[in-house]
Amino acid sequence: AIYDARPDITAIVHAHPVALVAFSICRQVPDTRLFHQAHFVCGQPGFAPYALPGSSRLGQNIAATFAAGSDSVILENHGVVVGGTSLAHAFQRFEAFEFAGKTVIKGRHLGDVNYLTEAQLEMAQQRNVRLESFEPRAATSQEKELRRQLCVFIRRGCRQRLLISTEGSFSVRVDCDSFLITPSQQDRETLDIQDFVLVRNERCEAGRIPSRATLAHRAIYRKHPGINAIVFAHPVNATAFSITSARFDARTIPESYIFLRDVQRVPYGVQYEPNGRVADFVSLTSPAAILENDGVLVTGSTVLDAFDRLEVLESTAEAVINSRVIGDVAPMPDSVIEELKDAFLK
The missing domain is CATH 3.40.225.10 (Class II aldolase/adducin N-terminal domain)
Structure with a gap:
């Protein structure tokens, strides 16, 4: 019928x-x-x-x-x-x-x-990435390993429902001028090592269409030399914070604060701006952000580091949501935060 x-x-x-x-x-x-x-x-x-x-x-x-x-x-x-x-x-x-x-x-x-x-x-739908193309040389052993890591962790993310369908993007820095990123509009769970797109300066690998978030990734890499991996994702519990006005506070348990620090909130549409302003909302000391009505942004020193933080962000968000039926959340006080900083974050 x-x-x-x-x-x-x-x-x-x-x-x-x-x-x-x-x-x-x-x-x-x-x-x-x-x-x-x-x-x-x-x-x-x-x-x-x-x-x-x-x-x-x-x-x-x-x-x-x-x-x-x-x-x-x-x-x-x-x-x-x-x-x-x-x-x-x-x-x-x-x-x-x-x-x-x-x-x-x-x-x-x-x-x-x-x-x-x-x-x-419409603002989100109209964005696009126009980069000149180039023919890359044969991939180095380092690039091959980074492609493999992206494959492994993206599939793991799909299994854990941290990533779904064609939503979100994941990238890793290759060198000071280049990074690998997920392609546009391809199911994340089916990606293989050859599917990731190499972006170098203002150009991208010939015959490939990089994620529409490419310019945001590039802006973050340029502003923060110590960041080597970036993921934009839509895990359910953390994304629940992005679609409401509820403040996300990582001061729940020591592990959450050590991994996430103070999580920023990015106004809707900043990640689509061509000026790269989204890079102002993350840093080595503030590695994650909630994107209003667009999930989360997480960074790390490696693919594993960024993925670990994504897992911690989602599990922390779930714990906070679950706590709502038990009682009021009691965040760790400033004295405990300072103690954690002295012990683990210097």
């Missing part, structure tokens, strides 16, 4: 993921205007009324919702159906829709959720 109603759809995913089932049984549809990537990947969300599972009536209800223009459809007291132009596209849409649902739920534990306006969504 869906294929008949929408000839442009060639693949369908039907599932019962926890977050979207929660919306289903509350008869609501998650608003995907949390951040630009989820909004554009999910397409138009919709809602189909209940009918007996497996019945022709249910098929008609779902098909009618797709015919009206929806691409990702919540089924009343049932689950979700998502359509796409290929199986990979449909699954990316499904992942992004479930992620949006999870993030809304987590965000509501922290306060009111802030959604993007059409103008803000």
